[in-house]
Amino acid sequence: MRRGPIITVLVAAALVAVVAWRGLGTGAPDAPAAPARERMVGEAGRGEVTVALRDAQAPVAIIEARVPGRPIVLIDPGHGGRDPGTVVPGGLKEKDLTLATAQELRERLAEAGRVRVALTRPGDATLSLEQRAAVARAIGAALYVSIHMDSAPNPQATGVTVYSLADVASTEEAARLVRAERERVGQVVTLEDNAVEGLLTDLALRDQMAASAAFARRFLRRAEGRVPLRPTPHQFADFVVLRRAQSPGVLVEAGYISNDADAARLGSKEGRAPLVEALALAIEADLASR
Numbered sequence: 001m002r003r004g005p006i007i008t009v010l011v012a013a014a015l016v017a018v019v020a021w022r023g024l025g026t027g028a029p030d031a032p033a034a035p036a037r038e039r040m041v042g043e044a045g046r047g048e049v050t051v052a053l054r055d056a057q058a059p060v061a062i063i064e065a066r067v068p069g070r071p072i073v074l075i076d077p078g079h080g081g082r083d084p085g086t087v088v089p090g091g092l093k094e095k096d097l098t099l100a101t102a103q104e105l106r107e108r109l110a111e112a113g114r115v116r117v118a119l120t121r122p123g124d125a126t127l128s129l130e131q132r133a134a135v136a137r138a139i140g141a142a143l144y145v146s147i148h149m150d151s152a153p154n155p156q157a158t159g160v161t162v163y164s165l166a167d168v169a170s171t172e173e174a175a176r177l178v179r180a181e182r183e184r185v186g187q188v189v190t191l192e193d194n195a196v197e198g199l200l201t202d203l204a205l206r207d208q209m210a211a212s213a214a215f216a217r218r219f220l221r222r223a224e225g226r227v228p229l230r231p232t233p234h235q236f237a238d239f240v241v242l243r244r245a246q247s248p249g250v251l252v253e254a255g256y257i258s259n260d261a262d263a264a265r266l267g268s269k270e271g272r273a274p275l276v277e278a279l280a281l282a283i284e285a286d287l288a289s290r
């Protein structure tokens, strides 16, 4: 058991958050790229280091594993701040559910101590897709997991979908999500068109796509029997944020908050626990194989 250290770590993370997110949710657009203040690493508390990013971005707290030098998984709660994501009648907001899921996943991984773990946003903050991907690159994330909640006009639509990176969307629904992501890029953020640092050589990109698909399959093996899955739960799409993270990664749609059963499952910690466990097991297995 690591009760003491974990509490220390979480308190430290909260303090970092308070300092870090000041000024981020205020609507200021991405500042011009500030020169190299990236990757200053220093002790912020027991079991945790803080990686300072560019001036426009928040520092990110990385919770250490039991054994030093383990790979880092970056968990990205979708939406946040001025971007609530899907909001369903009755009040559930996607941005709150993605954050709760990500925090529970971080807690589960930190307690086991097999991997290093970080969140792109520890609280309710507005983050551009480019900022999320930049965090993955700056901390050298070995794996990037973006968490979202689905919605559909058909209230019967239900279950978990995992998207891995590909050049072409596998279905019309996948294509629709990609379009929605790009619309958000236009509305909420200024995507720096010249941000070529987020692009890889073709060969490296093929490797990134293959590793992304391998993680999606690994996750689905753990998810089967634990959580309800879509009929074809592994989909492919060209998400900006997955491409620019420069690390293997997936986007998990944890269920449909437009569906009563899924909304009830995703609306409580107990209901989310099987999904959190499936993700944690897949992440640990994936990073152990590196």
Ligand SMILES: [Zn+2]
Pocket (backbone or CB within 6 Å): 078, 079, 085, 086, 094, 148, 149
């Ligand atoms: Zn979303």
